[in-house]
Amino acid sequence: MDLHQLQAFDQIVLYSSFSKAARKLGVSQPTISLRIRALEQEVGGALFQRNGRHLSLTELGQSFLPYTQTALRAMTTGIDVARRTHEGERGQLRIATLPSLAAGFFATALARFYHDHPHIDVAIHTGHTQEICEMLYEHYVHLGFVVGPFFHPELSPLLSLKEPLILVTYPEHPLAQAEHITLAEIVSQGQPFFLIDWNVEVKRWQSHLLSAAPSSTIEVPPQTAYDLLMSGQGVALLTRAMVEQEVKTGRLVELHAQQIPQFHRESLLMHYTTVSSLPTAVKVWLRFFREEARHYCLDSR
Structure with missing residues (x-):
């Protein structure tokens, strides 16, 4: 069972016609017929019945239809979320920060980010340096601010702040x-x-x-x-x-x-070294934060 088979079934029900459904999907009628036969083999029986020129669902087809529509809606939503995540419009942002850094330009950057990207799920956690390191080790957060200077073979700095x-x-x-x-x-x-x-x-x-x-x-x-x-x-x-x-x-x-x-108070924005690429939402937030940090910090790179 695949997406094309479910789409064929859904469109035939919508138009009550194999030929109209085929035109809508941009395939030939033999192709859409093959898809329905393969789907019927999967579900164990006929999905449609003909009464003269009238096409209707069998009892099996009627019971299967709501699940087909649910699956298609979920797939459409999933594709849309994936696209938006790739473009930075959806996704997750998880950051751990020092309590004393959670206000000021950090809060301003977060407010700007949320205003432009309200559909991204954001979670900000606070803790001391050791607690933040543990959150990074366990992949509980994407990024973490720690007190500098700080060195660890498994963590790498993305940004150095001197306030x-x-x-x-x-x-x-x-x-x-x-x-x-x-x-x-x-x-x-x-x-x-x-x-x-x-x-x-x-x-x-x-x-x-x-x-x-x-x-x-x-x-x-x-x-x-x-x-x-x-x-x-x-x-x-x-x-x-x-x-x-x-x-x-x-x-x-x-x-x-x-x-x-x-x-100066030195802080370092760290990430886990083995993470090859940051999520798009995190990269977008980082751009906002760099802009705000430049107004307050002597060293932001």
Whole structure:
């Protein structure tokens, strides 16, 4: 049993004629007759009966017809989905990301992607680097963002991001009005100064500051530091992308301290090395993300 046989059966029922069905399908009448005989052998009996010039379905044909139509609809839908998937209009997009990267330009890229491709199934998962690596190993996601630098023989980077880290606080903080701020003042007057484990370099710098000028500190994840700042507490080193809109609108204030190094948070977009080709939907999303990332990142390749 094949698709051509089912199409022949369906068209003969529609037109009540072998010859009209043959013309519709672009084949000869002997060809369509051969297809029906082969199909009848498969189902075990005659599908049509003639009463003079009138053609009608047998009981077997009547029972088989709904399943034929269901199969043809499924095949048509499947072909359409396959075509749309190939063209990037349908498919799946599964990405794992760091919680602190799930907002900002990541969210903007995702919103643009969904607006243009609403029929693609999207799933975004968050986790730490080790959890994201496991999702990649198990092929649970197509792509995953991890903290850089990162090296693994089975994972390869598609994109390297370096986001500037800036010192920010809320507008009513005493340091927000000061023109010249020292690092010692930030630590001693942070009320509190939030410690965030961005990378080894930042962690070493923070440890050095605290050893020189002990102060009230709280070690928190980036999102927690952001929420506390927005509620009117403390000073934190956050990525510019996380707070850019808040700084522009005055809900947060960037502090310009003397002698502060230029820190960055490095992230790598990884995929499983053995995957020869990414799905079309993933490639389309990657194009949107590259466009958004260029506005915020020093290094996107």
